[in-house]
Amino acid sequence: MVSDSGLGLDDTDIQIIGLLQEDGRRSTSGMARQLSLPESTVRRRIDRLLAGGVIKIVAAANSEKLGLPVHVVMGLSVDIARGREVIQAIAGLDETRWVAATTGPYDIMLEAYFRTMRHLHAFITVELAAIPGVERVESAIVLDLAKHAYDWRQLMAAADRNGREDRDSDAAPLVGADAGLRDGAMGRRDRSRSPVMGQGGAGP
Numbered sequence: 001m002v003s004d005s006g007l008g009l010d011d012t013d014i015q016i017i018g019l020l021q022e023d024g025r026r027s028t029s030g031m032a033r034q035l036s037l038p039e040s041t042v043r044r045r046i047d048r049l050l051a052g053g054v055i056k057i058v059a060a061a062n063s064e065k066l067g068l069p070v071h072v073v074m075g076l077s078v079d080i081a082r083g084r085e086v087i088q089a090i091a092g093l094d095e096t097r098w099v100a101a102t103t104g105p106y107d108i109m110l111e112a113y114f115r116t117m118r119h120l121h122a123f124i125t126v127e128l129a130a131i132p133g134v135e136r137v138e139s140a141i142v143l144d145l146a147k148h149a150y151d152w153r154q155l156m157a158a159a160d161r162n163g164r165e166d167r168d169s170d171a172a173p174l175v176g177a178d179a180g181l182r183d184g185a186m187g188r189r190d191r192s193r194s195p196v197m198g199q200g201g202a203g204p
Contacts, residue, residue, distance in 0.1 A: 075106030082133030
């Protein structure tokens with residue numbers, strides 16, 4: 001497995017990333033023994049991954065144990081002409097963990113954490129309501145988080161499998177139901193809204 005990134009990541013890099021995700025405090029000597037590599041090689045690769053912005057070594061906290069039990073995902077419709085300033089304003093709010101311009105039914109999606117439902121209510125009716133360009137907010141409270149993982153070895157392996165399947169399918173013409181599925185998906189894609197930060201038109 002070789003990454004398409006400019007750094008030219010290989011299987012050893014992915015293995016090192018996986019080990020650090022399991023335990024960010026793992027020693028380079030321990031990883032070197034596990035991977036049967038010189039410690040200097042492991043240290044040099046970690047330095048390259050850090051310098052290239054491929055990884056950051058941080059503490060992943062449990063939000064509930066920190067006193068932030070209300071976990072919410074929100075979808076926002078905004079004035080497309082003000083999209084950039086809206087997303088920058090939302091990204092500056094302390095409650096948000098990630099904020100992104102998206103295609104589909106929402107222009108912006110975000111994830112945020114709150115102490116109480118009152119805190120959530122104030123975030124929507126005071127913080128978001130004060131941002132010019134926000135037109136509609138829909139929120140979904142996360143009841144049970146079934147998976148929260150960053151196992152890039154699995155993700156990249158799945159991408160590689162899918163890439164092989166795509167190449168195999170490109171070699172054979174689509175017929176019958178398969179062709180209909182492809183045409184239907186293309187039709188839906190043509191009708192999707194342009195992302196806030198994209199270069200396309202201004203949406204419907």
